[in-house]
Amino acid sequence: MGLITLLIVGLIAGLLARAIVPGNDSMGILATIVLGVVGSFVGGMIGALFSSRSVLDFTTSGLILSIVGAIVALLIYRQVRARA
Structure with a gap:
C-alpha cells in the first residue's frame, strides 16, 4: 500500500509543481x-531534519513539503535541460 500512496502523492505533487x-x-x-516522487523524497528529508518523523511518514506538512x-x-530539471 505504501508504494501506491507514494505514486499518488508523487503525481499530485508533480502536477501541482508544474x-x-x-x-x-x-x-x-x-x-x-x-x-x-523526487520532490516527495526531497521534501521528506527536509521534514525529517526538523522533526522526529520518518522520511516516509505521510502528513499534511509532508504533502506541502x-x-x-x-x-x-522542476527548477533543477529545467536548468539541466537548458544547458544540454
Whole structure:
C-alpha cells in the first residue's frame, strides 16, 4: 500500500509543481510522477531534519513539503535541460 500512496502523492505533487511554476514543460504523466516522487523524497528529508518523523511518514506538512520539493526538482530539471 505504501508504494501506491507514494505514486499518488508523487503525481499530485508533480502536477501541482508544474501548475505553480510558469513555463512550458513537455513532460508525460510518467515524468510528472517521477518529478513528484523526487520532490516527495526531497521534501521528506527536509521534514525529517526538523522533526522526529520518518522520511516516509505521510502528513499534511509532508504533502506541502513534497510540493515544495517537486518545485525545486522542476527548477533543477529545467536548468539541466537548458544547458544540454
